Amino acid sequence: MSEVSYLAAAGDLSSVGTPTLWAVTIVGVLVLLVLDFLVTRRPHEVSMREALGWSAFYIALPLAFGAWIWSRYGSEQGVQYLTGYLVEKSLSVDNLFVFMLLLAAFAVPAVLAQRVLLYGIAGALVLRAVFIALGAAALQTLDFAFLLFAIILIATAVKLLRDALSGHEQEVDINRMRSVRLLRRFMPVVDEYHGTRMTVRQGAKRALTPFALVVVAVLATDVVFAVDSVPAVYGITEDPYLVFATNAFALLGLRALYFVLHAALSRLVHLSYGLAIILAFIGLKLGLHWAHGIWSGVPEIPTLASLGVIIGVLVVVTLTSLRATRGGQTGDREVVAERH
Numbered sequence: 590m591s592e593v594s595y596l597a598a599a600g601d602l603s604s605v606g607t608p609t610l611w612a613v614t615i616v617g618v619l620v621l622l623v624l625d626f627l628v629t630r631r632p633h634e635v636s637m638r639e640a641l642g643w644s645a646f647y648i649a650l651p652l653a654f655g656a657w658i659w660s661r662y663g664s665e666q667g668v669q670y671l672t673g674y675l676v677e678k679s680l681s682v683d684n685l686f687v688f689m690l691l692l693a694a695f696a697v698p699a700v701l702a703q704r705v706l707l708y709g710i711a712g713a714l715v716l717r718a719v720f721i722a723l724g725a726a727a728l729q730t731l732d733f734a735f736l737l738f739a740i741i742l743i744a745t746a747v748k749l750l751r752d753a754l755s756g757h758e759q760e761v762d763i764n765r766m767r768s769v770r771l772l773r774r775f776m777p778v779v780d781e782y783h784g785t786r787m788t789v790r791q792g793a794k795r796a797l798t799p800f801a802l803v804v805v806a807v808l809a810t811d812v813v814f815a816v817d818s819v820p821a822v823y824g825i826t827e828d829p830y831l832v833f834a835t836n837a838f839a840l841l842g843l844r845a846l847y848f849v850l851h852a853a854l855s856r857l858v859h860l861s862y863g864l865a866i867i868l869a870f871i872g873l874k875l876g877l878h879w880a881h882g883i884w885s886g887v888p889e890i891p892t893l894a895s896l897g898v899i900i901g902v903l904v905v906v907t908l909t910s911l912r913a914t915r916g917g918q919t920g921d922r923e924v925v926a927e928r929h
Contacts, residue, residue, distance in 0.1 A: 605662050606830025614830075618714065618837050625707050625844060632700040632785060640848035647842025654838065658831075665892070669826035670835060672896040676821050676867065677839035679903055683864055684713075684814050685847050686854050688807060695803040697782075704785050705800070706844045709807035716811050717836040720819040725829040735879035738820035742872030745817040746865040753861035768809040769802055778802060817868060824871035824878075825892060856914040863906030867899055 606614075651674055659667025688709060692702055727734040772778070776788075777796040783789050787801040822832045874895060880887040 604828045604830045605658070605666055606828070606833075611830065614834060614837070618841070621841055622707075622711055622714070625710075625841075629704045629707055629844075632704060634699045635703055635845075635848045637848070640845050643845030644842060644849050647838070647845060651835075651838035651842075654834065666826075666828070666831065668892050668896060669828065670831050672892055672899065673822040673825040673831060673835035674838060675896070675899055675903075676825060676871070677818060677835045679867065679899070680814070680818050680821065680864065681839045681843055681846075682850070682854070682857070683860060684810075685843060685850065686857070686860070687810055687814075688843075688847065689851065689854055691803060691806050691810070695799055695806070697800075697803055701782065701785060701800060703844055703848070705803055705807060706847055708804045709811060710840050710843050712808040713811040713814065713840050714837060716815045717819060717840070718833065720815045721829055721832050721836065724819050724823050724832070728823070728827060733879065735875045735882075738823055739872040739875035739879065741820050742817060742824065742868045742875065746869035746872065749861050749865040749868065753865065768805045772797060772802060772805060820875070821868060821871050824875045825895060857907065857910045858913055859906040859910040863902045866902050870898055870902075871895070 655667060655670050655674065658670045688706060692705060697705055724734075724738075727737070731737070777791060777794065778801075779789060779791060779796045779798055781798075782800055783798050785800060786798055787804070788795045788797055790796075818836065819832065822835055826832060874890040877887055877889050881889050
Protein backbone atom coordinates (compact mmCIF):
# COMPACT_ATOMS: atom_id res chain seq x y z
CA MET A 590 0.00 0.00 0.00
CA SER A 591 1.37 3.42 -0.90
CA GLU A 592 2.08 6.20 1.60
CA VAL A 593 -1.08 8.00 0.52
CA SER A 594 -3.94 5.52 0.56
CA TYR A 595 -7.43 6.02 -0.72
CA LEU A 596 -10.73 5.69 1.08
CA ALA A 597 -12.43 2.39 0.47
CA ALA A 598 -15.62 4.10 -0.64
CA ALA A 599 -15.99 5.27 -4.19
CA GLY A 600 -14.74 8.73 -4.90
CA ASP A 601 -11.50 10.62 -5.22
CA LEU A 602 -10.87 11.76 -1.65
CA SER A 603 -7.22 10.93 -0.97
CA SER A 604 -6.06 10.30 2.57
CA VAL A 605 -2.88 9.44 4.42
CA GLY A 606 -5.04 7.45 6.83
CA THR A 607 -4.39 3.76 6.27
CA PRO A 608 -6.58 1.35 8.29
CA THR A 609 -3.65 0.76 10.65
CA LEU A 610 -3.07 4.49 11.18
CA TRP A 611 -6.79 5.06 11.80
CA ALA A 612 -6.88 2.22 14.33
CA VAL A 613 -3.77 3.41 16.18
CA THR A 614 -5.06 7.01 16.28
CA ILE A 615 -8.52 6.06 17.57
CA VAL A 616 -7.02 3.78 20.23
CA GLY A 617 -4.63 6.58 21.22
CA VAL A 618 -7.49 9.07 21.57
CA LEU A 619 -9.49 6.60 23.68
CA VAL A 620 -6.46 5.93 25.91
CA LEU A 621 -5.99 9.67 26.48
CA LEU A 622 -9.69 10.08 27.29
CA VAL A 623 -9.57 7.20 29.79
CA LEU A 624 -6.44 8.75 31.31
CA ASP A 625 -8.28 12.07 31.72
CA PHE A 626 -11.23 10.33 33.38
CA LEU A 627 -8.85 8.57 35.76
CA VAL A 628 -7.16 11.86 36.61
CA THR A 629 -10.53 13.45 37.42
CA ARG A 630 -12.07 10.44 39.19
CA ARG A 631 -11.56 12.23 42.51
CA PRO A 632 -12.99 15.74 42.13
CA HIS A 633 -10.48 18.42 43.08
CA GLU A 634 -9.75 22.03 42.32
CA VAL A 635 -7.12 22.25 39.60
CA SER A 636 -3.91 24.08 40.49
CA MET A 637 -2.14 26.26 37.94
CA ARG A 638 0.88 23.95 38.08
CA GLU A 639 -1.25 20.93 37.20
CA ALA A 640 -3.04 22.82 34.40
CA LEU A 641 0.24 24.08 32.92
CA GLY A 642 1.73 20.58 32.99
CA TRP A 643 -1.18 19.00 31.15
CA SER A 644 -1.40 21.93 28.71
CA ALA A 645 2.29 21.56 27.85
CA PHE A 646 1.72 17.85 27.21
CA TYR A 647 -1.32 18.44 24.98
CA ILE A 648 0.54 21.08 22.96
CA ALA A 649 3.75 19.07 22.58
CA LEU A 650 1.87 15.92 21.51
CA PRO A 651 0.05 17.36 18.46
CA LEU A 652 3.13 19.34 17.41
CA ALA A 653 5.24 16.18 17.56
CA PHE A 654 2.55 14.36 15.57
CA GLY A 655 2.59 17.18 13.02
CA ALA A 656 6.37 16.84 12.68
CA TRP A 657 5.87 13.10 12.05
CA ILE A 658 3.20 13.81 9.40
CA TRP A 659 5.55 16.30 7.75
CA SER A 660 8.53 13.92 7.69
CA ARG A 661 6.50 10.89 6.61
CA TYR A 662 4.09 12.33 4.05
CA GLY A 663 5.73 15.56 2.96
CA SER A 664 5.45 19.30 3.50
CA GLU A 665 2.03 19.66 1.84
CA GLN A 666 0.31 17.32 4.30
CA GLY A 667 2.40 18.77 7.12
CA VAL A 668 1.28 22.33 6.39
CA GLN A 669 -2.34 21.19 6.01
CA TYR A 670 -2.24 19.46 9.37
CA LEU A 671 -0.62 22.39 11.20
CA THR A 672 -2.99 24.91 9.60
CA GLY A 673 -6.03 22.76 10.41
CA TYR A 674 -4.82 22.30 13.97
CA LEU A 675 -4.38 26.06 14.40
CA VAL A 676 -7.90 26.69 13.07
CA GLU A 677 -9.40 24.09 15.40
CA LYS A 678 -7.42 25.36 18.39
CA SER A 679 -8.56 28.94 17.80
CA LEU A 680 -12.19 27.83 17.45
CA SER A 681 -11.83 25.74 20.61
CA VAL A 682 -10.88 28.85 22.61
CA ASP A 683 -14.29 30.32 21.79
CA ASN A 684 -15.76 26.94 22.74
CA LEU A 685 -13.97 27.28 26.08
CA PHE A 686 -15.49 30.67 26.72
CA VAL A 687 -19.00 29.30 26.24
CA PHE A 688 -18.11 26.46 28.62
CA MET A 689 -16.96 29.07 31.13
CA LEU A 690 -20.28 30.87 30.83
CA LEU A 691 -22.21 27.64 31.32
CA LEU A 692 -20.18 26.63 34.37
CA ALA A 693 -20.80 30.04 35.88
CA ALA A 694 -24.50 30.07 34.96
CA PHE A 695 -25.01 26.68 36.64
CA ALA A 696 -22.78 27.68 39.58
CA VAL A 697 -20.67 24.56 39.13
CA PRO A 698 -18.36 24.05 42.15
CA ALA A 699 -14.67 24.43 41.26
CA VAL A 700 -13.94 20.82 42.23
CA LEU A 701 -16.44 19.54 39.62
CA ALA A 702 -15.49 21.86 36.76
CA GLN A 703 -12.92 19.60 35.12
CA ARG A 704 -15.28 16.59 35.11
CA VAL A 705 -17.97 18.69 33.37
CA LEU A 706 -15.41 19.82 30.81
CA LEU A 707 -14.30 16.24 30.23
CA TYR A 708 -17.85 15.10 29.47
CA GLY A 709 -18.11 18.01 27.06
CA ILE A 710 -14.85 17.06 25.35
CA ALA A 711 -15.85 13.39 25.05
CA GLY A 712 -19.19 14.39 23.55
CA ALA A 713 -17.51 16.81 21.18
CA LEU A 714 -15.16 14.09 19.94
CA VAL A 715 -18.06 11.78 19.14
CA LEU A 716 -19.98 14.54 17.36
CA ARG A 717 -16.93 15.66 15.38
CA ALA A 718 -16.34 12.06 14.25
CA VAL A 719 -19.95 11.85 13.00
CA PHE A 720 -19.75 15.22 11.22
CA ILE A 721 -16.37 14.33 9.68
CA ALA A 722 -17.81 11.12 8.26
CA LEU A 723 -20.83 13.00 6.91
CA GLY A 724 -18.54 15.65 5.45
CA ALA A 725 -16.40 13.05 3.70
CA ALA A 726 -19.51 11.38 2.28
CA ALA A 727 -20.80 14.75 1.07
CA LEU A 728 -17.50 15.59 -0.64
CA GLN A 729 -17.55 12.25 -2.44
CA THR A 730 -21.16 12.35 -3.61
CA LEU A 731 -22.16 16.03 -3.94
CA ASP A 732 -20.59 18.23 -6.59
CA PHE A 733 -21.61 21.33 -4.67
CA ALA A 734 -20.38 20.14 -1.23
CA PHE A 735 -17.56 22.70 -1.12
CA LEU A 736 -20.02 25.46 -2.00
CA LEU A 737 -22.36 24.23 0.76
CA PHE A 738 -19.51 24.26 3.29
CA ALA A 739 -18.55 27.75 2.13
CA ILE A 740 -22.09 29.02 2.68
CA ILE A 741 -22.20 27.47 6.18
CA LEU A 742 -18.92 29.13 7.17
CA ILE A 743 -19.79 32.53 5.76
CA ALA A 744 -23.23 32.42 7.42
CA THR A 745 -21.57 31.50 10.72
CA ALA A 746 -19.08 34.34 10.29
CA VAL A 747 -21.89 36.82 9.69
CA LYS A 748 -23.72 35.60 12.80
CA LEU A 749 -20.57 35.85 14.92
CA LEU A 750 -19.94 39.38 13.68
CA ARG A 751 -23.55 40.45 14.20
CA ASP A 752 -23.64 39.02 17.72
CA ALA A 753 -20.31 40.62 18.57
CA LEU A 754 -21.45 44.03 17.35
CA SER A 755 -24.74 43.75 19.27
CA GLY A 756 -22.98 42.54 22.44
CA HIS A 757 -25.18 39.43 22.71
CA GLU A 758 -22.66 36.76 21.74
CA GLN A 759 -21.85 35.84 25.32
CA GLU A 760 -25.31 35.74 26.87
CA VAL A 761 -26.39 32.50 28.51
CA ASP A 762 -29.91 32.04 29.85
CA ILE A 763 -30.20 28.47 31.08
CA ASN A 764 -33.97 28.77 31.53
CA ARG A 765 -34.32 29.30 27.77
CA MET A 766 -32.09 26.40 26.75
CA ARG A 767 -34.18 23.75 25.02
CA SER A 768 -32.13 20.86 26.41
CA VAL A 769 -32.62 22.07 29.98
CA ARG A 770 -36.36 22.71 29.50
CA LEU A 771 -36.78 19.24 28.00
CA LEU A 772 -35.06 17.53 30.92
CA ARG A 773 -37.08 19.47 33.48
CA ARG A 774 -40.26 18.44 31.71
CA PHE A 775 -39.57 14.73 32.21
CA MET A 776 -37.76 14.64 35.54
CA PRO A 777 -37.59 16.79 38.69
CA VAL A 778 -34.33 18.58 39.45
CA VAL A 779 -32.82 19.02 42.90
CA ASP A 780 -31.15 22.29 43.86
CA GLU A 781 -27.88 20.97 45.27
CA TYR A 782 -24.91 19.27 43.63
CA HIS A 783 -24.13 15.72 44.79
CA GLY A 784 -20.60 15.35 43.52
CA THR A 785 -20.50 13.91 40.00
CA ARG A 786 -23.78 12.03 40.41
CA MET A 787 -26.28 12.63 37.61
CA THR A 788 -29.34 11.51 39.60
CA VAL A 789 -30.35 11.12 43.24
CA ARG A 790 -33.34 9.53 44.91
CA GLN A 791 -35.91 12.04 46.07
CA GLY A 792 -38.60 10.19 47.97
CA ALA A 793 -39.88 7.40 45.75
CA LYS A 794 -38.62 8.99 42.53
CA ARG A 795 -35.31 9.69 40.86
CA ALA A 796 -34.38 13.33 40.33
CA LEU A 797 -31.71 14.95 38.21
CA THR A 798 -28.90 16.93 39.78
CA PRO A 799 -27.63 20.29 38.48
CA PHE A 800 -24.53 18.35 37.37
CA ALA A 801 -26.67 16.41 34.88
CA LEU A 802 -28.22 19.63 33.55
CA VAL A 803 -24.88 21.34 32.94
CA VAL A 804 -23.44 18.24 31.25
CA VAL A 805 -26.41 18.09 28.86
CA ALA A 806 -26.14 21.84 28.22
CA VAL A 807 -22.45 21.48 27.37
CA LEU A 808 -23.16 18.54 25.04
CA ALA A 809 -25.89 20.56 23.32
CA THR A 810 -23.44 23.39 22.59
CA ASP A 811 -21.03 20.82 21.14
CA VAL A 812 -23.48 20.26 18.29
CA VAL A 813 -23.43 23.95 17.37
CA PHE A 814 -19.64 24.10 17.40
CA ALA A 815 -19.31 20.94 15.28
CA VAL A 816 -21.45 22.50 12.53
CA ASP A 817 -18.88 25.20 11.76
CA SER A 818 -15.72 23.49 13.04
CA VAL A 819 -15.73 20.51 10.67
CA PRO A 820 -16.40 22.51 7.46
CA ALA A 821 -13.70 24.96 8.57
CA VAL A 822 -10.99 22.32 8.68
CA TYR A 823 -12.29 20.71 5.47
CA GLY A 824 -11.55 24.11 3.99
CA ILE A 825 -7.89 23.50 4.83
CA THR A 826 -7.56 19.82 3.89
CA GLU A 827 -9.83 17.32 2.16
CA ASP A 828 -8.16 14.43 3.98
CA PRO A 829 -10.70 12.98 6.49
CA TYR A 830 -7.89 11.52 8.60
CA LEU A 831 -6.14 14.88 9.00
CA VAL A 832 -9.51 16.49 9.74
CA PHE A 833 -10.12 13.97 12.52
CA ALA A 834 -6.59 14.26 13.91
CA THR A 835 -6.69 18.05 14.08
CA ASN A 836 -10.09 18.00 15.80
CA ALA A 837 -9.05 15.29 18.27
CA PHE A 838 -5.80 16.98 19.30
CA ALA A 839 -7.45 20.40 19.59
CA LEU A 840 -10.22 19.01 21.81
CA LEU A 841 -8.13 16.75 24.05
CA GLY A 842 -6.20 19.66 25.50
CA LEU A 843 -9.26 21.77 26.31
CA ARG A 844 -9.69 20.59 29.91
CA ALA A 845 -6.25 21.75 30.98
CA LEU A 846 -6.29 24.83 28.73
CA TYR A 847 -9.51 26.00 30.38
CA PHE A 848 -7.81 26.38 33.76
CA VAL A 849 -4.74 28.04 32.25
CA LEU A 850 -6.76 30.59 30.29
CA HIS A 851 -9.68 31.04 32.70
CA ALA A 852 -8.56 34.46 33.84
CA ALA A 853 -7.35 35.53 30.40
CA LEU A 854 -10.49 34.46 28.49
CA SER A 855 -12.47 37.45 29.70
CA ARG A 856 -9.81 39.73 28.20
CA LEU A 857 -10.13 38.30 24.67
CA VAL A 858 -12.89 40.75 23.84
CA HIS A 859 -12.10 40.79 20.11
CA LEU A 860 -11.87 37.02 19.65
CA SER A 861 -15.30 36.78 18.01
CA TYR A 862 -14.26 39.35 15.39
CA GLY A 863 -11.12 37.36 14.64
CA LEU A 864 -13.01 34.07 14.36
CA ALA A 865 -15.57 35.71 12.08
CA ILE A 866 -12.76 36.85 9.78
CA ILE A 867 -11.12 33.42 9.81
CA LEU A 868 -14.37 31.56 9.07
CA ALA A 869 -15.27 34.00 6.30
CA PHE A 870 -11.78 33.64 4.82
CA ILE A 871 -11.97 29.83 4.85
CA GLY A 872 -15.47 30.08 3.38
CA LEU A 873 -14.04 32.20 0.55
CA LYS A 874 -11.25 29.65 0.09
CA LEU A 875 -13.79 26.84 -0.22
CA GLY A 876 -15.94 28.85 -2.61
CA LEU A 877 -12.95 29.55 -4.87
CA HIS A 878 -11.95 25.88 -4.71
CA TRP A 879 -15.43 24.86 -5.84
CA ALA A 880 -15.44 27.45 -8.63
CA HIS A 881 -11.95 26.37 -9.75
CA GLY A 882 -13.29 22.87 -10.39
CA ILE A 883 -15.81 24.35 -12.84
CA TRP A 884 -13.79 27.21 -14.31
CA SER A 885 -10.07 26.52 -14.26
CA GLY A 886 -9.26 30.22 -14.54
CA VAL A 887 -10.60 30.92 -11.03
CA PRO A 888 -7.64 31.26 -8.64
CA GLU A 889 -7.28 29.20 -5.47
CA ILE A 890 -5.83 30.22 -2.11
CA PRO A 891 -2.76 28.12 -1.16
CA THR A 892 -2.77 26.44 2.24
CA LEU A 893 0.48 28.18 3.21
CA ALA A 894 -1.13 31.56 2.53
CA SER A 895 -4.11 30.48 4.64
CA LEU A 896 -1.75 29.65 7.50
CA GLY A 897 -0.25 33.13 7.29
CA VAL A 898 -3.65 34.84 7.28
CA ILE A 899 -4.92 32.80 10.24
CA ILE A 900 -1.81 33.46 12.33
CA GLY A 901 -1.93 37.14 11.44
CA VAL A 902 -5.59 37.51 12.42
CA LEU A 903 -5.11 35.71 15.73
CA VAL A 904 -2.07 37.82 16.62
CA VAL A 905 -3.89 41.07 15.78
CA VAL A 906 -7.08 40.28 17.72
CA THR A 907 -5.05 39.08 20.72
CA LEU A 908 -3.00 42.28 20.79
CA THR A 909 -6.02 44.54 20.30
CA SER A 910 -7.95 42.63 22.98
CA LEU A 911 -5.14 42.99 25.50
CA ARG A 912 -4.83 46.68 24.66
CA ALA A 913 -8.59 47.23 24.98
CA THR A 914 -8.72 45.52 28.39
CA ARG A 915 -5.59 47.07 29.79
CA GLY A 916 -6.31 48.46 33.23
CA GLY A 917 -8.82 45.77 34.18
CA GLN A 918 -11.69 46.61 31.79
CA THR A 919 -13.09 43.46 30.21
CA GLY A 920 -15.48 45.04 27.75
CA ASP A 921 -18.54 43.08 26.76
CA ARG A 922 -17.36 39.64 27.89
CA GLU A 923 -19.18 39.41 31.17
CA VAL A 924 -19.70 36.03 32.78
CA VAL A 925 -23.16 35.04 33.96
CA ALA A 926 -22.58 34.35 37.63
CA GLU A 927 -25.98 33.31 38.88
CA ARG A 928 -27.74 29.98 38.47
CA HIS A 929 -31.51 30.25 38.16
